[in-house]
Amino acid sequence: MTALFARKTLLPTGWADDVRMVIDGGRVVAIETGAMRQSDDDDITCVIPGLCNAHSHAFQRALAGHTEQRSPAGRDNFWSWRERMYELAGRVDAAALTAIARQAYCEMLAAGFTSVAEFHYLHRDPTTGEDSEAMFEAVATAARDSGIRLTYVPVHYERAGFEDPEPTARQASFAMSADEFLAHFERVAARCSDTINVGVGAHSLRAVSKASLERIAGLAGGEIPMHIHIAEQQREVDQCYSSYGRRPVRWLLENFDVASNWSLVHATHMDDDETTALARSGAVAVLCPSTEANLGDGLFPLHDYVSRGGRIAIGSDSHISINPFEELRWLEYGQRLVSHSRNVVSLRNSHVGSELFARALEGGAYASGQAAVGIEEGAPADLVVLSDDDPMLAGHGDESRLDALVFSGYPLPIERVMVGGHWCVVEGSHVRRDHAREEFAATLEALGRAS
Numbered sequence: 001m002t003a004l005f006a007r008k009t010l011l012p013t014g015w016a017d018d019v020r021m022v023i024d025g026g027r028v029v030a031i032e033t034g035a036m037r038q039s040d041d042d043d044i045t046c047v048i049p050g051l052c053n054a055h056s057h058a059f060q061r062a063l064a065g066h067t068e069q070r071s072p073a074g075r076d077n078f079w080s081w082r083e084r085m086y087e088l089a090g091r092v093d094a095a096a097l098t099a100i101a102r103q104a105y106c107e108m109l110a111a112g113f114t115s116v117a118e119f120h121y122l123h124r125d126p127t128t129g130e131d132s133e134a135m136f137e138a139v140a141t142a143a144r145d146s147g148i149r150l151t152y153v154p155v156h157y158e159r160a161g162f163e164d165p166e167p168t169a170r171q172a173s174f175a176m177s178a179d180e181f182l183a184h185f186e187r188v189a190a191r192c193s194d195t196i197n198v199g200v201g202a203h204s205l206r207a208v209s210k211a212s213l214e215r216i217a218g219l220a221g222g223e224i225p226m227h228i229h230i231a232e233q234q235r236e237v238d239q240c241y242s243s244y245g246r247r248p249v250r251w252l253l254e255n256f257d258v259a260s261n262w263s264l265v266h267a268t269h270m271d272d273d274e275t276t277a278l279a280r281s282g283a284v285a286v287l288c289p290s291t292e293a294n295l296g297d298g299l300f301p302l303h304d305y306v307s308r309g310g311r312i313a314i315g316s317d318s319h320i321s322i323n324p325f326e327e328l329r330w331l332e333y334g335q336r337l338v339s340h341s342r343n344v345v346s347l348r349n350s351h352v353g354s355e356l357f358a359r360a361l362e363g364g365a366y367a368s369g370q371a372a373v374g375i376e377e378g379a380p381a382d383l384v385v386l387s388d389d390d391p392m393l394a395g396h397g398d399e400s401r402l403d404a405l406v407f408s409g410y411p412l413p414i415e416r417v418m419v420g421g422h423w424c425v426v427e428g429s430h431v432r433r434d435h436a437r438e439e440f441a442a443t444l445e446a447l448g449r450a451s
């Protein structure tokens with residue numbers, strides 16, 4: 001049992017002064033505001049709850065910065081990027097995945113993410129071609145090494161497109177039948193722990209048939225987090241309309257019981273009726289603005305969606321950037337750029353940074369299947385300690401502290417990070433940073449030699 005004494009703490013009710021938190025068994029078991037410091041307390045300055053990174057493809061951390069050169073044909077888009085991504089996916093074995101994911105997870109923790117939903121469909125180790133859970137173990141090992149809380153989301157992939165029931169040659173290395181996938185889910189679900197829980201997912205409407213999606217959704221029921229990419233690209237919307245006679249979000253909502261355990265990743269291309277219907281469903285729209293910008297996806301109708309009651313979470317997806325505050329900043333900036341106005345997502349709180357943070361915290365809890373939201377009794381002790389004397393926060397009080405974090409692009413003032421009662425980041429660095437960096441560099445060098 002340990003006790004923390006914080007000068008400033010962001011509780012579900014707002015900022016509180018002189019908060020004493022007792023942590024036992026990885027959870028916050030008691031919170032007292034306006035408390036007296038006790039002699040053995042660990043002093044911290046300013047503490048906020050950690051955010052969930054609700055959409056990650058950890059292996060793509062190895063691709064950051066490698067796809068920014070125009071191809072000779074000069075028609076670069078999401079689909080040409082995907083070929084580069086598949087090429088990497090075909091070479092990442094379990095050992096490489098461990099090193100790449102460990103580096104990504106250490107970076108997430110240092111940036112203030114304390115949990116991650118890993119959207120994972122590379123179930124076969126390319127060296128053996130077998131689904132022996134080696135790739136799941138790689139992700140789980142990386143999570144344990146880094147200390148991040150993991151929601152492992154095994155994802156089904158079975159076909160190349162709506163009218164193309166077979167996978168392409170590249171997709172064949174990770175595609176599987178629905179029976180194989182459901183067996184994989186059962187095996188990994190049996191291996192959960194305190195800091196690893198399981199969700200389930202389908203890659204997209206184009207990559208999974210309706211019959212398979214029904215089986216996966218049936219497995220999720222109303223409880224297990226259910227994730228799916230949807231309407232990320234206009235081409236996918238057109239193909240869905242042509243095959244199913246509906247736009248993707250509309251078709252999904254008409255054919256499935258989409259509720260609060262569902263996470264729809266991207267949902268970029270929605271018409272006005274789809275925006276309203278998705279907002280009313282209770283599902284989470286998982287938005288990844290840095291990746292969506294990098295891939296040229298389009299802009300999510302954020303203001304319309306949240307003003308109709310929609311839930312959001314954020315993800316760093318392809319990991320060209322790992323910084324929750326940058327994701328929140330670009331969520332708002334996208335809206336400003338198209339609406340020629342400022343302070344757009346300020347519907348519940350006039351301070352946009354505070355509102356975006358609260359929305360991402362709540363949506364992330366739904367996306368990862370966590371019952372508690374934020375720092376409260378009974379919740380996991382997943383905490384981010386800010387350096388109150390950092391220049392970024394100088395001159396900011398309770399009202400604008402989160403605005404500074406979201407909208408100032410300076411180095412993050414994160415001093416320490418705790419997950420489940422363990423400090424993973426101390427003095428601004430992940431405790432295993434050097435080991436993670438060395439293994440990551442060696443892995444990238446080996447992948448470079450093999451390409």
Ligand SMILES: [Zn+2]
Nearest residue numbers: 057119229317
């Ligand atoms: Zn994705």
